[in-house]
Each structure stands twice: as structure tokens, then as C-alpha cells.
Amino acid sequence: MKKIKIEKTKITENKIKFQGDENKELDYKDLIEVALDTVPQGGFTPKDIRERNRIQDALDKATGHHISLEDADYEALEKIMKNSRWTIRDESLNTFLQNFEDGVYKKEDPPDKK
Numbered sequence: 001m002k003k004i005k006i007e008k009t010k011i012t013e014n015k016i017k018f019q020g021d022e023n024k025e026l027d028y029k030d031l032i033e034v035a036l037d038t039v040p041q042g043g044f045t046p047k048d049i050r051e052r053n054r055i056q057d058a059l060d061k062a063t064g065h066h067i068s069l070e071d072a073d074y075e076a077l078e079k080i081m082k083n084s085r086w087t088i089r090d091e092s093l094n095t096f097l098q099n100f101e102d103g104v105y106k107k108e109d110p111p112d113k114k
Contacts, residue, residue, distance in 0.1 A: 001068055001069070001070060001071070002068070002069045002070075002071060002074035002105055002106065003066045003067065003068050003069075003105070004028060004032075004066065004067040004069070004105050005028070005065060005066055006027050006028050006029050006062065006065050006066060006067060007027060007028050007096075008025055008026075008027045009025060009026050009027060009028070009031070009090070009092035009093065009096070010025060010090070010092055011025065011026045011031075011088065011090050011092060011093060012024060012025055012026070013025075013026060013030075015087075015088050015090070016031075016034055016086075016087065016088065017034075028067075028096055029059055029062060029067060031093065031096055032055070032059060032067070032077065032081075033056070033059060035080050035081055035084045036052045036055060036056060036080065038084060038085065040083070051073070051076040052076075052080070054070075054073050054076075055069065055073050055076065055077050055080075058070075058073060074105065074106075078100050078105075078106075081097060081100040082097075082100055082101065084097070
């Protein structure tokens with residue numbers, strides 16, 4: 001199981017989406033959703049659709065400050081993020097993407113204490 005800490009950015013929705021809210025600041029969960037919705041060159045394969053839907057399910061279930069992903073879903077997300085294309089070059093976006101490149105989220109966290 002991999003966990004991604006949900007952090008806020010200073011990126012507003014209107015910088016990424018054509019008709020976004022100029023007051024809504026996006027967090028890492030929002031950025032992942034943007035990447036999931038971005039159509040890869042050639043379109044989505046059935047496998048792409050299944051993988052992205054499983055990741056979206058994990059995003060929808062995320063509570064608190066972390067997104068928990070099964071290892072296979074994390075690997076699919078990592079590939080999506082490394083191949084993602086963006087319309088901005090914001091520093092907080094760069095930090096987020098660099099975390100995937102550097103394997104920051106691959107490190108196993110200790111189990112949650114009950």
C-alpha cells in the first residue's frame with residue numbers, strides 16, 4: 001500500500017481548466033484528477049480506463065490527509081504522472097511531479113496506529 005499526502009498548492013483551478021474557479025486553490029488530489037482526465041496520445045485503451053477508474057475510486061475514498069493506493073494502482077499512477085503534460089509550469093506542480101520522479105511516494109509508511 002502506498003500513501004500520498006494531500007498537500008495544498010497555490011495553483012488556482014482557472015490556471016489548469018479553461019472555465020475554472022479563480023479562487024479555488026487545488027491540492028494534490030485535484031492535480032491527480034486532472035492528470036487522470038487528460039487523454040493520452042492515441043486515446044484511452046480499455047486497460048487505461050480500468051486503471052484510471054481504480055485510481056479515481058481511491059481518490060473518492062480518501063479521507064483525511066492521505067490517498068491510499070494499492071501497489072499496482074500506484075505504479076499505474078506513477079506512469080501517468082511521469083508522462084503527464086501540463087499547461088502551466090508552476091513551482092508547486094514541479095515539486096509534486098518531482099516527488100513521483102524521485103520515488104518519494106514509493107517509500108512504505110508504517111501502518112496506521114489504531
